[in-house]
Amino acid sequence: MSALTSPTDPASQASPVPKAGDPLSPQPWEPAVASGWGAAWMLARREWTRFFRQRNRVTAAVLQPLLFWLLFGTGLSGSFVAPDGQDFLQFFLPGTIALIVLFTAIFATISVIEDRREGFMQAVLVAPVGRWPVLVGKVVGGSAIAWVQAVFFLSLVLVTQTVPLSWSLLPLLALMAALAVAMCGLGMIVAWPMDSTQGFHAIMMLGLMPMWLLSGTFFPVPAVADQPLGWGQTLLRWIMQANPLTYTVSEMRSLLYPPAVADSAVLLTGSVVNWSVTFVFMLVTFLLAGWLMRGSRKVDWVA
Amino acid sequence: MTNPVSQTQQMITTNAPAISVEGVFHRYGQHEALRGIDLQIPTGQIFALLGPNGSGKTTLFRLICTLMPLQCGSIRVAGASVAQRLAVRQRIGIVFQAPSLDKKLTVDENIACQAALYGLSGAELRSRRDEVLGMLNLIDRRHELCERLSGGLKRRVELAKGLLHRPQVLLLDEPSTGLDPTARLDLWVALRQMVADGITVVLTTHLFEEADKADTLAIMDCGQVVSVGTPASLRLELGEGLIMLQTEQPEEAALSLQSHFDLQVQQVGQQLRIQTPQPVQWVSRIADHLGDSLHSITVGRPGLEDVFVAKTGNPFCN
Numbered sequence: 001m002s003a004l005t006s007p008t009d010p011a012s013q014a015s016p017v018p019k020a021g022d023p024l025s026p027q028p029w030e031p032a033v034a035s036g037w038g039a040a041w042m043l044a045r046r047e048w049t050r051f052f053r054q055r056n057r058v059t060a061a062v063l064q065p066l067l068f069w070l071l072f073g074t075g076l077s078g079s080f081v082a083p084d085g086q087d088f089l090q091f092f093l094p095g096t097i098a099l100i101v102l103f104t105a106i107f108a109t110i111s112v113i114e115d116r117r118e119g120f121m122q123a124v125l126v127a128p129v130g131r132w133p134v135l136v137g138k139v140v141g142g143s144a145i146a147w148v149q150a151v152f153f154l155s156l157v158l159v160t161q162t163v164p165l166s167w168s169l170l171p172l173l174a175l176m177a178a179l180a181v182a183m184c185g186l187g188m189i190v191a192w193p194m195d196s197t198q199g200f201h202a203i204m205m206l207g208l209m210p211m212w213l214l215s216g217t218f219f220p221v222p223a224v225a226d227q228p229l230g231w232g233q234t235l236l237r238w239i240m241q242a243n244p245l246t247y248t249v250s251e252m253r254s255l256l257y258p259p260a261v262a263d264s265a266v267l268l269t270g271s272v273v274n275w276s277v278t279f280v281f282m283l284v285t286f287l288l289a290g291w292l293m294r295g296s297r298k299v300d301w302v303a
Numbered sequence: 304m305t306n307p308v309s310q311t312q313q314m315i316t317t318n319a320p321a322i323s324v325e326g327v328f329h330r331y332g333q334h335e336a337l338r339g340i341d342l343q344i345p346t347g348q349i350f351a352l353l354g355p356n357g358s359g360k361t362t363l364f365r366l367i368c369t370l371m372p373l374q375c376g377s378i379r380v381a382g383a384s385v386a387q388r389l390a391v392r393q394r395i396g397i398v399f400q401a402p403s404l405d406k407k408l409t410v411d412e413n414i415a416c417q418a419a420l421y422g423l424s425g426a427e428l429r430s431r432r433d434e435v436l437g438m439l440n441l442i443d444r445r446h447e448l449c450e451r452l453s454g455g456l457k458r459r460v461e462l463a464k465g466l467l468h469r470p471q472v473l474l475l476d477e478p479s480t481g482l483d484p485t486a487r488l489d490l491w492v493a494l495r496q497m498v499a500d501g502i503t504v505v506l507t508t509h510l511f512e513e514a515d516k517a518d519t520l521a522i523m524d525c526g527q528v529v530s531v532g533t534p535a536s537l538r539l540e541l542g543e544g545l546i547m548l549q550t551e552q553p554e555e556a557a558l559s560l561q562s563h564f565d566l567q568v569q570q571v572g573q574q575l576r577i578q579t580p581q582p583v584q585w586v587s588r589i590a591d592h593l594g595d596s597l598h599s600i601t602v603g604r605p606g607l608e609d610v611f612v613a614k615t616g617n618p619f620c621n
Contacts, residue, residue, distance in 0.1 A: 035422055042419030050407045123403035123464070126368050127420035128392035 036136075039129045043137025044144065047108060051145050061104055061149050066156065069096040086257075089162060094252035095217025098245065100153055101146045101180050102212055106204060108142025109187025113197050131293045138188060139286065143180035150176050163256045172255040175275070178282050179248050185285030192293055215245035216253075244281035247274040319382075321346040321472050321503035322367060327376035329362050329526075336362040338526040340376070344505055345519060349498055352507045353514040353607065354523035355619050360507040361400075363523075364476050367505070368397045381471040393421070396470030396502075398461045400477040406450035410441060410460050413449060414467060421468035435463040439493055455486025462493060466502075473497060475506040479513055491516055511607040511619075522611055529614045534607060541605035541613055544582030548575040548589065549598040556593055563592060571612050578605070578613070 051057060073089030080088040115121040124134060151173065158165055190203045214236070221240045222233040229237065240246050251274035322344035329337040337359045344350045352360040365371045367378055369388045378385045381394040404413050411432065418428040436442050439459045449457060458478065465473055478494075479487050494504050498518075506517070514520045515534045522529045522537070530537060550556040553575050557568040560577070564585075569576045579585060582602045590597055611619045 038419045038422065038424060042416055046405065046408065046412075046416060049412070050405070053407045118406070119399055119401035119403040120405050122370070122399055122401065123397065123417075124420060126370055126392055126397055127417075128389040128422075129420055130389070 036129045036133045039124075039127065040133035040136035040140065043124070043133060044141035047111070047138065047141025048145065050111070051108075057107065061100070061107075061145075062152065064103070065096050065100040065153055068099060069093065090257070091220075092217070093157060093162060094249050094256060095212070095215075097150050097153065097176065097252060098179065098215065098217055098249050099212060100150045101176060102183050102208060104146035104149050105142055105180060105183030105187045106200075106208065108145055109138060109184055109191045110197055110200050112138060112188065112191040113194050113200060116195070132290060135188060135286075135290050135293055139181055139184040139289075142184040142187070143177065146180040146183065147173075147177050150180070168255045172252060175248065175251055175255065175278060178278050179245075182244075182248075182278065182282040182285050185282065185289045188289035189285060189292055192289065211243055211245055214240050215243050215249045216240060217249055221246065244277050247277035248281070250274050251278065319346060320344055320379075321350075321381060322505065323377075323379045324363070324367075325377045327363070327366065327373065327378060329359075329366065329371075329374050336526050337366075340526075340528055342521055342528055342531065344503065346503050347498060347501060348518040349494055349504045349506070349516070351514040351517035351520040352505070352523055353509070353511070353520050353611070354507075355509055357525075358523040359526040360523050361476060362526075364474060364507050368392075368395060368474050393468070394471045396465030396468065396473045398458075398465045398473070398475040398478060400480050402457055402461065403464070404449045404457055404460055407448065409446050409448055410436070410452070410463075411445045413460060414463060417464040417467050423468060431467055431469075435466050438466075438496065439463050453486075454481045455483065455489065458482055458486065458490060459493070462490070466497065470502065472503045472505060475504065477508060478506055479508065479510060487513075514607055520607075522607075522614060524611070524615045524617065530610065537607065537610045538605050541609055542578050543580045543604065544578070545603055545605045545609055546577040546579065546582045546585060546589065547601040547603070548577070548593075549573065549600075550575065550593060551596040551598065556596065560589065560592070564588070569613065569616070571616065571618050574618075576609070576612065 069089070069092060073087075073092050076092075077088040080091065112121065115124075121134070125131065154169070154172075157163055186208070190207075191200055194200050194203075222229055222237045247269065250269065251271060254271065254274075320343040322342070324340050324342040324344075327337055327340040328335070340359070340363060352363065354360045362371070366373055366385065367380060369385050369391050373385055380391045383390040383394060385391050405416065408416070414432050414436070415428065418424065418432070423431060433442075436445055439462055441456070441459055441463060444452065444456060449460060452460065458481075465475075475494075478490060482490060494506075498504055506513075508514050517534065519531065519533055520537070521531045530540075532540075548556070553570050553573055557570050557575055560566050560568050560575070566577050566579070566585075569578075577585070577589075586600055586602060590600060605613075608619050611617075
């Protein structure tokens with residue numbers, strides 16, 4: 001490996017290996033300066049590459065929500081009447097988009113646990129870049145995959161003319177991106193302290209799926225205006241109002257369908273509140289994930 | 304058989320230690336994993352931390368590579384304190400016992416990942432990647448997915464990752480794990496080449512034949528450094544010969560041999576061990592003395608396992 005210290009090698013000149021006899025000489029050793037952004041970008045690209053190299057993941061990611069949408073939408077269409085006259089295929093569409101984003105974000109962030117178990121993360125954690133690039137890389141990579149999948153699904157829906165093509169789809173794309181980042185942040189909060197995927201699945205079934213179900217995806221938020229609510233429906237309304245995902249789904253609904261169709265009974269609040277809640281949710285999950293990731297813990301090293 | 308320290312290595316060995324460990328204690332809850340470690344690892348050598356599982360060598364390794372925070376004491380690596388994590392990380396290359404490769408990526412892509420983590424890009428990355436892959440004979444495998452590589456090749460890719468950013472110290476945790484004998488030999492050829500290029504190599508191992516190849520080794524047991532020296536000097540401390548006995552009642556036999564022959568007898572489990580410069584001449588006398596209670600008697604030159612047993616009084620059990 002004499003080339004390592006060859007004076008003709010420009011790379012060697014940039015950060016020379018200590019010469020024989022003075023490896024710790026008074027002349028300071030100048031390493032390459034590691035950039036956190038470069039590391040984050042690499043980790044994001046890695047997520048992308050890994051996703052497309054696992055064909056079953058790509059197939060499942062595309063087919064599962066499509067099946068959900070068609071089966072639930074068709075099966076429940078006879079027994080569901082939306083307040084605004086929509087059929088269930090139309091009503092369930094924003095929920096299906098949220099489901100795609102949620103599932104993909106979950107699978108992207110669950111890979112943190114696999115990265116730990118397989119040793120890859122251990123090597124990343126001892127690199128001279130700190131931990132924030134891990135968070136940024138996972139969130140950017142995972143949310144990009146989730147967003148592209150949701151966009152792909154939306155294109156299929158447009159082809160079937162379930163929703164009209166309109167300019168409001170552009171802000172919808174931005175909303176989907178914000179949701180994807182929020183979900184990946186949430187996934188990192190759950191995945192980072194875990195040492196097994198089983199634990200993640202338990203949290204997913206106990207927390208993330210109910211969060212999705214209680215966000216106005218499957219049924220509308222019980223409306224006060226219709227009739228006095230029983231205690232059960234009142235409790236349900238409170239929970240759904242406390243769920244940040246409800247506001248994102250509500251905004252998706254208003255962006256997907258023209259105002260005449262999207263009745264105010266289905267929508268919870270106005271756009272300003274919906275967008276604000278979505279962005280605050282995104283920021284809070286991202287920052288909380290970053291806070292949780294600081295410091296070393298037992299799961300950092302592979303036994 | 305000890306590898307003599309080559310002329311080149313002697314030239315690049317200086318008084319300044321590559322790693323300096325002073326008064327290090329470490330606890331996992333109630334369990335005390337390290338109980339006062341003081342160690343100076345010389346520059347420009349292959350240094351082995353030898354010990355059975357649970358001896359504390361992997362804990363020390365994790366502290367040196369800044370994976371765990373230091374609880375007590377001080378560690379300096381290539382002049383930087385481990386409290387300055389990023390400075391230390393820039394100076395060291397690490398090859399963990401657990402593989403760190405992404406199996407879904409190619410060799411080149413794995414190297415590129417490592418490069419991004421250490422701030423290498425563009426022409427510098429390409430140049431360094433070619434160098435390390437060339438040095439480790441991986442050029443023709445660079446476009447293969449890592450999941451298709453053999454264990455030996457994967458280990459070489461791990462080494463390539465560890466060397467990419469020109470570390471001053473290369474740390475390897477149980478580097479021979481999962482390697483066949485040929486791959487182990489290849490690994491040691493590569494390690495020697497690195498030392499010749501001025502890199503200090505520090506490895507942990509529980510294999511005596513591996514520790515025997517190091518220039519210097521530290522024997523660890525129960526969270527302490529029991530002894531430090533070259534393999535030859537450590538063996539020499541035990542003298543030229545060693546007699547090992549298996550008897551029916553080792554306690555009684557030990558007392559009897561001590562009183563009759565004035566020999567220093569060490570009991571390790573059911574085995575009795577006697578260090579002596581002339582072991583052969585004692586065999587018949589001991590056999591006659593113990594009679595039928597003697598099951599077996601073995602004579603040999605002390606190896607590193609004997610050094611471990613002599614220093615700790617415990618058998619070397621993994």
